[in-house]
Structure formats: C-alpha cells, structure tokens
Amino acid sequence: MTTSVPSSPSPAPAVRPTVVRTPPLAEPSGWHEIRLTVNGDRIACQVESRLLLSDFLRDRLGLTGTHVGCEHGVCGACTVLLDGAPVRSCLILAAQCEGADIRTVESLAPGDAPLTAVQRAFHECHGMQCGFCTPGFVMTTTALTEQAGRPAGPEVADALSGHLCRCTGYRNIRRAVCQALDERFGE
Ligand code: FES
Ligand code: FES
Structure with a gap:
C-alpha cells in the first residue's frame, strides 16, 4: 500500500513592492534677495537662508549695538524694533525681514x-x-x-x-x- 505524500503548496507569488515615484524635491535655495529698511537706510542684499537677523545686523551691517547673549530668545539683549514692535533678533531669520522696517539702538x-x-x-x-x-x-x-x-x-x-x-x-x-x-x- 502506498501512501500519498501531500504535495507542498506552490510558493506564493512574490509581492512586488509598489514603487511610487514622486517629483524630486525642489532644491532649497540657499540665498534670498531681501529689501528692507534699517535705521532709515534702504538696503537690498542677498542673505543666506539660515542667517539670523542679529548676525545680519552685527556682522553684515556693523551694527554691534545689538548685543547677543543667550541666542535662544531668553535674555532679551538682542531686542530690536521690527515695524515698531520689539522682537528678539536672535529668533528671526534675516530672510524673513523682506519689506520690514528695522530699528536698532544706533537709530536713537x-x-x-x-x-x-x-x-x-x-x-x-x-x-x-x-x-x-x-x-x-x-x-x-x-x-x-x-x-x-x-x-x-x-x-x-x-x-x-x-x-x-x-x-x-x-x-x-x-x-x-x-x-x-x-x-x-x-x-
Ligand atoms: S540673545 Fe538672548 S534673547 Fe536673543
Ligand atoms: S547685564 Fe550688566 S547692566 Fe544689565
């Protein structure tokens, strides 16, 4: 008497991963053209994406009266007026200041x-x-x-x-x- 051996199940078809193709991310531009007014002077220049307003004022414009202490928005030493309102320039990117009117302590x-x-x-x-x-x-x-x-x-x-x-x-x-x-x- 012969015993039939059950045949092994045929292998499941391989699941092919679905490849979703998305358009490539736009290359972030590293530089921005901004126009703003600082202490009454109209300025147009290019700034890097990550340049802080505090560094822009101090390093690019030489307005070192704006002091930088904590660089985390805690101490208030870097406060300038943006369209008349006090802001911490260490928390704002220069690229965000397009069209803004900035006043530093040098303006007084x-x-x-x-x-x-x-x-x-x-x-x-x-x-x-x-x-x-x-x-x-x-x-x-x-x-x-x-x-x-x-x-x-x-x-x-x-x-x-x-x-x-x-x-x-x-x-x-x-x-x-x-x-x-x-x-x-x-x-
Ligand atoms: S440097 Fe301290 S709040 Fe900006
Ligand atoms: S930290 Fe020296 S006068 Fe305020």
Missing part, C-alpha cells in the same frame, strides 16, 4: 544727536552697570513710549519680564522706565 541718537528721553532716563537713573543688557531694555522701553497711550503697570512689567540683567538688580532699570514714561505721557 545717531552721530552727535542728543540722547532720547529713554536713553537719558537710563543714564540719569543709573539703569545700567556693564551695559550688556541695556540696548534691549532701551529698545523695549522706546516701543512702550511710542504707544498711543500710557501702558498700564502690568503691561510694562510684562514687557520688561523678557529681559535679563545680571548687574543692576532691576530697581534702577524700573526707575528709568518710569521716568521715560512719565516724560512721554505725564505722571
């Missing part, structure tokens, strides 16, 4: 021009020691004085909370800001 009293009320207040109230944080505080305070009405206390505190100072203990800085606001809006 160019050449032999007298100090602005904000700068004078920091001077008279001794609102600085080493001065590293000062350009950032001054630019934020300048923006506060340019508002239509006097900012309320919490708004001022909120604006200043984004700035670190390792020297003064903040007391004289607060006095300087109050003096500048008093001069602008009345006591």
